[in-house]
Amino acid sequence: MDITFKAILSYRIKIAGVILLTAVGFFFINLGIASLNFIFQPQIIILLNIIATVSGVITVFYLFNKKIPTIQLSEKSISINNVHRNFGEIKSFSPSKGGSEPFLILNNGKRIDLELSWFSKEDKTIIAEYLDAIINNKK
Known part of the structure; x- marks a missing residue:
């Protein structure tokens, strides 16, 4: 007798929520970086954008690769x-x-x-x- 139980829909909703929050966070990071545009040189702004993009992509890949309980x-x-x-x-x-x-x-x-x-x-x-x-x- 083998019985398998899997997580319900709320787990998938959690993943979608975290992805949405990551996207909103990415938007605000870019907004903050754009407001610093007149202080820093363009190379630093591009570097900050790259760092924010990579961290967002890593978060999304982590969530999609995580197994359902x-x-x-x-x-x-x-x-x-x-x-x-x-x-x-x-x-x-x-x-x-x-x-x-x-x-x-x-x-x-x-x-x-x-x-x-x-x-x-x-x-x-x-x-x-x-x-x-x-x-x-x-x-």
Whole structure:
């Protein structure tokens, strides 16, 4: 039994919003650079424009290359964004309490946040119940 859960539309809206804010920021940077046109030489203005353009392009490429949050559950393991963990490696599962994100504690003490806020409410419930049943009841 393998079940895969993917982030909902709000994650894509976040990416579009960040791209829009980057474009607006780029506009205001150019506006500021244009107002400095009479103080600095044209070479410095061109250099500042190039720096702003490169930083904007890097931000957009980063957002498009970032993977959509995904959790895959099977009978023996969990995969969080293509990082596989066997249930034997997991010491405990702490469900969300009062708006906090649920997390896993590994046997070596490392904490892994599940970042379920991007998933639908139904998917959050299914994931939390499944992990609670498998991990916390294995003792």
